[in-house]
Amino acid sequence: xxxxxxxxQVILPLLGAPACLILWRPRIAWxxxxxxxxxAFIISGLLLKQVWQGGEIVxxxxxxxxxxGIEYRIDLLNAFLLLIVSxxxxxxxxxxxxxVAREIPAEKQTLFYVAWLLCLAGQLGILATGDAFNVFVFLxxxxxxTYTLISLSRQREALWAAFQYLIVGTIGxxxxxxxxxxxxxxxGTLNMxxxxxxxxxxxxxxxxxxxxxxxxxxxxxxxxxxxxxxxxPNAYTFAPSVVTAFLAATATKVAxxxxxxFSFTVFGKDFSTFDVPLHSIFIGLGLIAVFSASTxxxxxxxxxxxxxxxxxxxxGYMIIGxxxxxxxxxxxxxxxxxxxxxxxxxxFMAMVAMMLRIGGITVDDIAxxxxxxxxxxxxxxxxxLSLIGVPLTVGFVSKWYLVSAAFSQGMWLVALLVVLGSLxxxxxxxxxxxxxxxxxxxxxxxxxxxxxxxLLPLLLLVLGNIYFGIDTRLPVSVTEAAAxxxxxxxxxxxxxxxAK
Amino acid sequence: MSVLxxxxxxxxxxxxxxxxxxxVIAQGNLVKKLIGLNIFQxxxxxxxxxxxxxxxxxxxxxxxxxxxxxxPLPHVLILTAIVVGIATTALGLSLIIRIRDTxxxxxxxxxxxxxxxxxxxxx
Numbered sequence: 001x002x003x004x005x006x007x008x009q010v011i012l013p014l015l016g017a018p019a020c021l022i023l024w025r026p027r028i029a030w031x032x033x034x035x036x037x038x039x040a041f042i043i044s045g046l047l048l049k050q051v052w053q054g055g056e057i058v059x060x061x062x063x064x065x066x067x068x069g070i071e072y073r074i075d076l077l078n079a080f081l082l083l084i085v086s087x088x089x090x091x092x093x094x095x096x097x098x099x100v101a102r103e104i105p106a107e108k109q110t111l112f113y114v115a116w117l118l119c120l121a122g123q124l125g126i127l128a129t130g131d132a133f134n135v136f137v138f139l140x141x142x143x144x145x146t147y148t149l150i151s152l153s154r155q156r157e158a159l160w161a162a163f164q165y166l167i168v169g170t171i172g173x174x175x176x177x178x179x180x181x182x183x184x185x186x187x188g189t190l191n192m193x194x195x196x197x198x199x200x201x202x203x204x205x206x207x208x209x210x211x212x213x214x215x216x217x218x219x220x221x222x223x224x225x226x227x228x229x230x231x232x233p234n235a236y237t238f239a240p241s242v243v244t245a246f247l248a249a250t251a252t253k254v255a256x257x258x259x260x261x262f263s264f265t266v267f268g269k270d271f272s273t274f275d276v277p278l279h280s281i282f283i284g285l286g287l288i289a290v291f292s293a294s295t296x297x298x299x300x301x302x303x304x305x306x307x308x309x310x311x312x313x314x315x316g317y318m319i320i321g322x323x324x325x326x327x328x329x330x331x332x333x334x335x336x337x338x339x340x341x342x343x344x345x346x347x348f349m350a351m352v353a354m355m356l357r358i359g360g361i362t363v364d365d366i367a368x369x370x371x372x373x374x375x376x377x378x379x380x381x382x383x384x385l386s387l388i389g390v391p392l393t394v395g396f397v398s399k400w401y402l403v404s405a406a407f408s409q410g411m412w413l414v415a416l417l418v419v420l421g422s423l424x425x426x427x428x429x430x431x432x433x434x435x436x437x438x439x440x441x442x443x444x445x446x447x448x449x450x451x452x453x454x455l456l457p458l459l460l461l462v463l464g465n466i467y468f469g470i471d472t473r474l475p476v477s478v479t480e481a482a483a484x485x486x487x488x489x490x491x492x493x494x495x496x497x498x499a500k
Numbered sequence: 501m502s503v504l505x506x507x508x509x510x511x512x513x514x515x516x517x518x519x520x521x522x523x524v525i526a527q528g529n530l531v532k533k534l535i536g537l538n539i540f541q542x543x544x545x546x547x548x549x550x551x552x553x554x555x556x557x558x559x560x561x562x563x564x565x566x567x568x569x570x571x572p573l574p575h576v577l578i579l580t581a582i583v584v585g586i587a588t589t590a591l592g593l594s595l596i597i598r599i600r601d602t603x604x605x606x607x608x609x610x611x612x613x614x615x616x617x618x619x620x621x622x623x
Binding site: 133136137140144147148151156157159160162163166167170171173174177178181184185 | 521524530533537540541544547548551574577580581584587588591592595596598599602603611615
């Protein structure tokens with residue numbers, strides 16, 4: 001049983017989805033999908049423990065050995081991300097029932113949970129698999145269900161947002177498919193470990209270069225890296241509240257993982273710097289993302305949209321860490337993946353609570369919220385502080401690592417700009433705090449907290465923000481080991497190729 | 501010239517890809533956009549299938565007297581990709597139906613205009 005954990009992780013939600021359809025009653029479907037998601041979370045916890053103690057796990061699907069069959073490969077990097085994705089899905093799902101009941105037409109609620117489980121299965125599949133083509137299949141499973149989840153919202157703009165996302169997402173996924181095809185042409189293999197060994201031999205060809213370019217651009221579309229981010233604000237703003245919480249906490253993380261996996265494991269670290277100054281491109285785009293998206297976030301009336309733009313900015317920080325290309329920089333990126341999931345989870349979960357109680361999410365709706373919904377408002381502020389990077393929150397930890405990574409490479413300007421970017425976050429968060437605490441509530445405004453089932457997951461996320469900001473042992477030690485093993489592995493790959 | 505003709509299927513791929521891409525970007529009609537997306541995806545299918553062809557090889561079915569086979573793996577992969585493409589098209593079309601129901605149009609400019617009006621009203 002324990003040896004089958006890597007596949008169980010993916011197969012449970014995949015089979016759970018049609019089972020959910022049979023159960024039909026929304027309340028039972030909710031309980032069932034929560035149960036499945038929680039199981040996936042427990043499995044990912046066990047996997048992380050196994051990998052931490054015993055090293056990489058290789059699982060041959062259906063007993064077919066690697067070059068012929070598909071293999072799942074769990075190392076520290078994807079075990080860590082599996083934990084983030086399944087954990088956040090579980091927490092958000094725990095608080096989802098009332099919000100779904102309110103925001104989604106009754107006859108579609110069961111289908112909503114079906115799409116959720118499929119989306120979870122797709123994301124976990126992308127993370128677990130060691131086969132390049134399998135990545136594409138799972139990418140499409142998660143994307144198609146994401147479009148569905150967004151379009152289930154009652155707001156009519158959601159349809160348009162979902163359609164735009166469908167066009168852009170399909171182009172991105174097709175680019176990834178082209179890249180995988182070109183790699184297959186050159187090497188005759190789809191297995192990532194095999195690819196890593198064989199690509200250095202043909203690294204100088206234009207085909208491999210084109211493959212890398214297609215994959216990077218395709219993944220960056222999914223990632224919403226500036227300037228390919230245009231689909232994200234609309235999709236996040238108009239999606240049902242819980243979907244936004246789920247997507248913001250997980251979807252972009254999975255795309256960042258793909259970028260790391262393809263750049264460092266498959267192509268090898270030194271290939272990334274081969275012909276184009278990819279490092280400077282990533283750092284440059286990351287910085288532009290931080291500044292442009294944060295500035296736009298300051299001016300939004302809809303606070304969901306403001307925090308969605310802030311997501312684009314936070315992705316910028318992750319890409320800067322990646323662009324630094326050092327162990328410390330990569331560790332900062334991985335830490336920020338974890339921390340950003342916690343803070344965006346908390347912020348969007350607070351909005352789930354607001355939406356449930358006051359039915360709107362513009363600056364007018366939340367005026368005086370500090371008095372009307374004190375717990376939710378406080379949770380929102382804590383998430384916001386974490387987003388800014390105030391000490392004793394998780395946001396501080398990853399910013400600290402990012403800044404010190406930039407310093408250690410002598411990039412003073414980058415470090416300075418990262419800190420300046422945080423000041424912009426202070427502006428858009430402070431504006432919301434001011435509205436919530438120092439403005440009078442509208443007359444006859446609804447008051448009272450959201451039900452406990454929503455508040456408890458929210459508080460759990462907020463506590464996570466504070467706890468992992470103080471006791472940083474788990475994320476820091478895991479990310480440190482993951483980052484150094486990635487870079488060392490990539491280095492060895494180049495050695496093998498060079499020794500030929 | 502030999503580059504042009506010996507790899508003509510790759511040229512077809514590139515031309516189809518650009519046609520599809522152009523339609524996605526330039527067309528305002530949502531259905532046409534989706535058709536463009538289909539052409540774009542189809543070009544990638546041809547790319548994969550071309551890569552699997554071994555010159556002189558036959559279909560990969562075991563038979564007496566045949567030693568050279570084409571590579572069947574890209575074909576199998578593309579079967580999966582075709583299924584994905586159909587799912588995407590189906591989802592896209594159903595979204596278009598709902599967009600038509602709510603906005604009364606399948607033209608991008610009409611939908612955008614409706615959005616713009618609503619924003620002004622709510623401000």
